[in-house]
Structure formats: structure tokens, C-alpha cells
Amino acid sequence: MSLIYRLASRNLLHDRLRFIATVIGIVFSVVLVTVQLGLYLGFGRIVTTMIDHASADLWIMPRGTKCFEDPSTLDERTRFQALSIDGVTQAAPVVIGYADWRLPAGGTFPVFIVASDLREGGLLPWNLVEGSVEALAIPGAVAVDRSYFDRLGINGIGANAEIRGQKVEVRAVTNGIRSFTTTPYVFTTLDRGRAFTGTPANKVTYFLVRVSPGADVESVRRRLAANLSDVDVLTSAEFRDRSRSFWLFGTGAGFALFAGALLGMIVGTVIVAQTLYSSTKDHINEFATLRAIGCSRLYIHKVIVCQALISAVLGFCFAAGVGLLVVAATADTALPVVMTPALTVVLFALTLLMCVISAVAAIVQVTRIDPVMVFTR
């Protein structure tokens, strides 16, 4: 075993209470960063749920649309202009908007309507656990997610309510289609969606374009953009980025999450730095002896960095365990903390970086050691 590792580990274990406190500090710090970055990822995913599940190669939307929930409208004529463009096989209309759900027991609750043409597809409910998409053709039929039953005052298939004065009946139930705004999604047909949101009959929010097999999506996108006025034509990936960037950075939510993560890093760095500094101070005689017997500064720096890395690895292992518990606990909430292999690697790298940065103060201290002090102690 390397003597550097042995010296480092024994220096740390020399004061076990302090070492345990350090590891706990690292765990808290890494869990805080995990939660913040996990929320960032979860938020980034949940704000694009609808875009991710739409069957579209391209989206046509009013110019300047910021995100999926932006209720600006397009003229229905745009659809025919789009269909006339070479390479376009379908332009499915979608209407979205907010409406009030009248609770059976009285009172209202805001809902978000997502309406599509059942024959053309577009944006239909997925993850159905009861009922069917076809059942939405029945007059007044809607689909809701079962996680919102309580809020909507219903108990499953066949439940009745009212939206904008019109009677609706739950004919399909989904699982896991949650909105980060806590406003339940209600899926329905195009005409009913217009009626619920007060959208004029000749208006829609989006056209979801499918290109012909073999056609180049980018070329079709350019042609659509050139021939249609006052619209944006985006691929799903572009719309996803635009929506994500609006919600994360346009609203400041992303900055808040990053600030939390940064705070976690700073707290962790300070805790580890404090420990390494005081541990180095406690072992200053030993470092001076090393220097006196001709040890290079690099060797001593390696001992201190090794102490930092041991703390980091141990702290990260415990933090990863706590992080997994947090991920499991938030999996079914409106805003789950998401953990991916890439995020795990990033967190591990951040933990190592944080601990190595923490070693700087201790390194500066040992760099100043005068080996002659061994004669006076």
C-alpha cells in the first residue's frame, strides 16, 4: 500500500469525530447539490412532456411562442398552406388553453386543455390505464390523469363535471401525465377544446406536421418557414429547447436551482477546507519532519490531496445512497428529482473537485513550513 495513502487515511482517522463530521458535511452538501441538479433535470423533462409525446416532426406555431403552454393562436388557413408544401403529409391541429373545471361539490379548479383531432392524432393522451382514446369521441368525453382525481373531485371513469358550462364525463384515465404547474391536463377533441378554452372555430394553437417518408425534415422546415407568414416552424428538439429555456431561465427557476447547487458546493468546500486545514495544523510537526528528511512539496501536497479524495469518495458514497432515497421518494410527485448516470458522474466529479479545492488552504499552509522547526519542537 502506498505510504501516501496510509499517511493520509491515518491523518484523517486520527481524529475520528472530526472525520465523521466532515463526511456528514460532504453528504449534506452533495445531497443538496443532487437535489438541486436533479430538480433541474426533472423540471427540464416535465416542462417538455407534451412535446416529447407529440407525434410530430415539425411544429408550426404563432411567431414568438415561448413555450408549449403559450396560448397564442394561428389561423386555420395556415394548415392548408402547410399541406401544400412539398414533403408535408399531415398538419394535425392542436388547441390548448386554460379553463375552469367546476367541481361536483361546488367551486372551480383550473385545468389545462389539450385538444386534438382524433382522426389526425397530434397530441392524444398516453399511458391510458382505463378507457380508450376512441372513447373521447363520445359527446362530452375527456381524459384526465388519476393523480388529479382528488383535486378534480372525481373518482374515476364515468365521473361527471362541468367545463365552461358544458357537461363533461371522464371516459379515459391516464397514469403519470403530470403538470409542473399543478394544473391538471384535460385531453379532449378539437371542437370541445375550442369550446372549453373559448378559442374561435377557425383558430388553433399548433399544427403538428409529419413529413413524408424519406423527406428531409430540415428542408421541409425551411420551405414551411419561407412560405408561411407570422409563424415559427420548429423541430421537436428546437421547441423542447425553447420551452425548457423559457421555463428554466426566462422565469428564473433554473437560476434558483443552480444557485442552490452552487450554495451546496460552497458549503461543502468550506466544511472540507476547515477540516483539512485543522488536520494539517495538528500534523504540522509530521509535515515538517517530512520536509526535513528531504521530502518534496509535491509529496506533501499528494498526502493532503489524498486526504481530500478519501473524504470525497466516502462522502459521495453515503450521499449517493441518500440521493437514491430522495429520487425514489419524489418519483411520483409533480416535480420529481431525476438522477441519470451522467448526473451521477457529474456529481462525483463535482465532489472530487470540491474536496480538492478545499485542500488549497492546507496546501498553502504546508508550503510555508520551515523544516528547521523540527529542532525547536
Next chain:
Amino acid sequence: MTEPVVEAIDIVKWLGKGAAQVQALKGISLALRGGELTLLMGPSGSGKTTLLSILGCMLTPTGGTVRMRGRLTEGAGPEELAKLRREHVGFVFQSYHLFPTLTATDNVRLALDVRGENSARAIAKSKDALAMVGLAGKVNAFPLELSGGEQQRVAIARAIVGEPSAVLADEPTASLDGESGNAIMTLLAEIARDSSRGVLVVAHDPRILRFADRVVHIEDGCIIREERGDAALKKDQGECAAHDHDDKPDRVEN
């Protein structure tokens, strides 16, 4: 005469700053030769440890030059001086300065590890060095499990394991009882028999004069006398006898 392993020429050293500045060494020259145990004696504050630090490349002199195995140390930076120390000097300190969390073998091995020596070979050499100082049975003992004399033996093993040109010992017997002190000095004298290695011992205690090949007396930053070990011993024994005679109480006549 053999080439000195380490040599200090006209060394001047000022310590402190401003009004507190003192001249610790005032133009001292001293050569340490292989196969010789040199005893550096003098009162507290005479400059013994400062001279030892300069000879061991821990301190740089204000004036004069140091030659380590023929190489001038002038202008060398802290890392070059550290390299000279790990390659040519073995230190033995009054308070041992062992690592309490490491075994005797690992404490000795440190001197080789800092040189980047292969781990398995370093362990074997460390065990050999411990055997040489009479601690073959305590290779896995931690410093706190050893007596003061045994700890100093571990420190000596650490000093010699890298086969240095010079072994510099600062009051190596000061923390030990007479018997352990004698054993340590016997060991250092044996180490000094190697013609490629010089041993310098800084000490106060005249009882160790008998181990010295040469005795250098230093006072107030200057070498005041240099003599052969046996001559110094004889003089000391003579002084002791005279002192004993002087100390006899006068007869009181009634």
C-alpha cells in the same frame, strides 16, 4: 586525507529581523569527513543547531559556502535543497519525530518513499535497517509501543536506510537515560565506521566524549577549539578529578 562529505566554509548566519537580529554564526568553517564521528559541543545559544541546519541544507547561510559531496549549494532553491537532504543527509532529532500512526517499518520506509523507491524493496531495506539497530523483533510496533531508546533507534534506522553521506544528530541522547544514551551513541559510532559516511552529533553531555573521533567546541557563533576525541576525554576526566578534589569539604577542626 579523505574528501569531506560535507563542508562549511566561512559560514555567517544572521537570524531574526530588525532590532531583534542576531549573528548566530560568525565565519565558521567545518568539514565532516567519512569514517569520523564529530561531536559539536557548546552552551545553549552558541550556534550548534544553526550550524547543523546549514550543514544539513535546511538553512541557507547569510554568507560563506556549503559543499555537499563536492557540490556547492549556493543559489539552490528549497526543492533542490530538499533533494540534497533526501539523497545525502540522514537526520536524528532529540525528540525522535516519528510518525505515531505508522509502524516502525513504515517510519523507516518514509525516507525511501520520499525518494520514490519501489515499495517492496523499500520495505525490505527498512526491515534490514531496523535489524541493524537491534529492532528486528519490533518492525510492526507503533512508536507509542516502544521505549524512548527504541524510538531513537527507529529514528536512526530512518536516518541511515537511504545510505546518506552524512548523519546529523541533534542532541540524540538528551531525552534518554544514561544507559539508553550510551547504546544510541555506540550505534552512531558504529555507523561512523563506514568510511563513506560522516556523523556529526550536537551535544551538551560530556559523558559521550568517549565516542567522538573529533570534538569541536563552539561558543557565541565561533569555533573556539577543535581537538581529537581522546584528548578531549582526557582533559574532561582531568577536569572532573580536579573538580571532585575541589568539592571535598574542608576538615573542620574543633
